[in-house]
Amino acid sequence: MKIYTIPLQDTPSQKLAVTLGDQNVDLVLTMRLGRLFADVKADGVPVVAGRVCLNLEPIINEKFRPFVGELFFVDLQGSDNPIYGGLGRRFVLRWATNE
Secondary structure, three states: OEEEEEOOOOOOEEEEEEEEOOEEEEEEEEEEOOEEEEEEEEOOEEEEEEEEOOEOOOOOOOOOOOOOOEEEEEEOOOOOOOOOOOEOOOEEEEEEEOO
């Protein structure tokens, strides 16, 4: 298994375009109601929308989705769910793949 860290800015809302394996991934992270939410597209195809981000829990989490690998957040200082005020430092976004 390979695990990569995706660089994040510590802002309450951000859009990222990254290449993960052979897929072009568009990721939108937004803080709402005290929680961080993710929208993910792979090669222009919506994968998930409005998915709440939790510590060590897969964001995609369904094998039938058109996405290779898995995205998840890790709290490097404990077990809290990711929030603005630590993104990219305390709360890091990881992509894991078996390829």
